[in-house]
Amino acid sequence: xxxxxxxxxxxxxxxxxxxxxxxxxxxxxxxxxxxxxxxxxxxxxxxxxxxxxxxxxxxxxxxxxxxxxxxxxxxxxxxxxxxxxxxxxxxxxxxxxxxxxxxxxxxxxxxxxxxxxxxxxxxxxxxxxxxxxxxxxxxxxxxxxxxxxxxxxxxxxxxxxxxxxxxxxxxxxxxxxxxxxxxxxxxxxxxxxxxxxxxxxxxxxxxxxxxxxxxxxxxxxxxxxxxxxxx
Amino acid sequence: xxxxxxxxxxxxxxxxxxxxxxxxxxxxxxxxxxxxxxxxxxxxxxxxxxxxxxxxxxxxxxxxxxxxxxxxxxxxxxxxxxxxxxxxxxxxxxxxxxxxxxxxxxxxxxxxxxxxxxxxxx
Numbered sequence: 001x002x003x004x005x006x007x008x009x010x011x012x013x014x015x016x017x018x019x020x021x022x023x024x025x026x027x028x029x030x031x032x033x034x035x036x037x038x039x040x041x042x043x044x045x046x047x048x049x050x051x052x053x054x055x056x057x058x059x060x061x062x063x064x065x066x067x068x069x070x071x072x073x074x075x076x077x078x079x080x081x082x083x084x085x086x087x088x089x090x091x092x093x094x095x096x097x098x099x100x101x102x103x104x105x106x107x108x109x110x111x112x113x114x115x116x117x118x119x120x121x122x123x124x125x126x127x128x129x130x131x132x133x134x135x136x137x138x139x140x141x142x143x144x145x146x147x148x149x150x151x152x153x154x155x156x157x158x159x160x161x162x163x164x165x166x167x168x169x170x171x172x173x174x175x176x177x178x179x180x181x182x183x184x185x186x187x188x189x190x191x192x193x194x195x196x197x198x199x200x201x202x203x204x205x206x207x208x209x210x211x212x213x214x215x216x217x218x219x220x221x222x223x224x225x226x227x228x229x230x231x
Numbered sequence: 232x233x234x235x236x237x238x239x240x241x242x243x244x245x246x247x248x249x250x251x252x253x254x255x256x257x258x259x260x261x262x263x264x265x266x267x268x269x270x271x272x273x274x275x276x277x278x279x280x281x282x283x284x285x286x287x288x289x290x291x292x293x294x295x296x297x298x299x300x301x302x303x304x305x306x307x308x309x310x311x312x313x314x315x316x317x318x319x320x321x322x323x324x325x326x327x328x329x330x331x332x333x334x335x336x337x338x339x340x341x342x343x344x345x346x347x348x349x350x351x352x353x
Contacts (some may be wrong), residue, residue, distance in 0.1 A: 029280075030280070030347065031278055031280075036253065163276060166276055167273055167276055170269075170272055170273055170276070170277075170279060171269065171273045175279070176332070191236060191242055191275075191276060191277045191278065191281075192277060193277065193278065193280045194278055194280050194281075209283075211241045211242070211243065211281070214239065214241050214242075215241050217239075218239050219239040220238035220239050222238070223238060223239065
């Protein structure tokens with residue numbers, strides 16, 4: 001059964017159409033790349049799915065329900081912008097997540113933080129950008145959610161941190177959960193994706209199994225992406 | 232540890248090639264237990280479903296087998312390993328000849344070069 005479904009989804013900001021009549025069905029247990037150049041509608045789609053924006057037309061279903069308090073309890077979302085308050089310590093933010101999300105696994109979060117030697121009494125404001133990025137990801141992946149939306153999880157960190165982040169995603173997502181990763185850094189994520197969704201100018205132009213695509217095209221997903229979106 | 236993937240070839244095929252190599256080079260011994268799909272997926276930084284697909288394929292080839300409760304093991308059938316060894320050596324020799332043919336060498340020249348190499352090493 002599909003866990004995420006978009007039907008004729010349109011979102012306009014005034015005259016500008018960000019998503020145009022998008023239909024998409026994603027199954028549980030898959031890691032899906034939401035791929036497209038800047039401004040193609042990736043973040044808009046994820047924000048709509050999280051109820052942060054309201055669609056102009058169409059329907060969104062997460063586990064059969066429209067975005068609501070109910071769906072937020074099963075969706076773990078990593079926004080593209082840093083949202084952590086500087087004054088909190090790691091311990092504070094963990095307590096905050098525990099309060100908000102009943103599926104938050106404190107032990108798992110602590111193990112991941114321990115592996116990185118992050119001190120729980122450290123203030124978030126004192127951390128480097130890369131460390132904050134890792135903390136945000138740890139908080140997101142420590143939930144035992146049914147759907148994970150990760151908006152640009154690897155943008156803005158060095159290649160070693162990228163590997164760490166991808167490894168954390170692979171090793172922590174629930175096997176029967178859906179993981180949606182939006183990015184324009186295709187080469188870095190293509191080995192972890194089951195499926196690729198290409199967005200262009202607010203429209204889904206391709207939704208395919210990555211292995212089949214590579215086999216058919218005889219080139220990497222990154223190579224194919226560069227071909228499709230050549231300027 | 233050293234997982235490196237070429238572009239344009241499906242990852243599961245490259246995983247199979249790597250594990251076949253590890254079987255023949257003795258990294259994994261006959262009848263030995265293999266790491267879990269998740270462990271190997273993490274090590275290689277690939278999707279666990281992809282690792283699973285590679286394992287299923289190798290099971291079909293009867294190079295590995297699954298014990299329902301305890302995990303996956305390398306085949307105990309030495310003839311399967313020997314057949315794989317033969318198959319791979321043929322593949323490498325074919326590649327070697329293809330490369331040298333495309334550089335303009337004929338079979339005799341290649342054989343001479345191989346003979347010289349062998350003598351030189353003695």
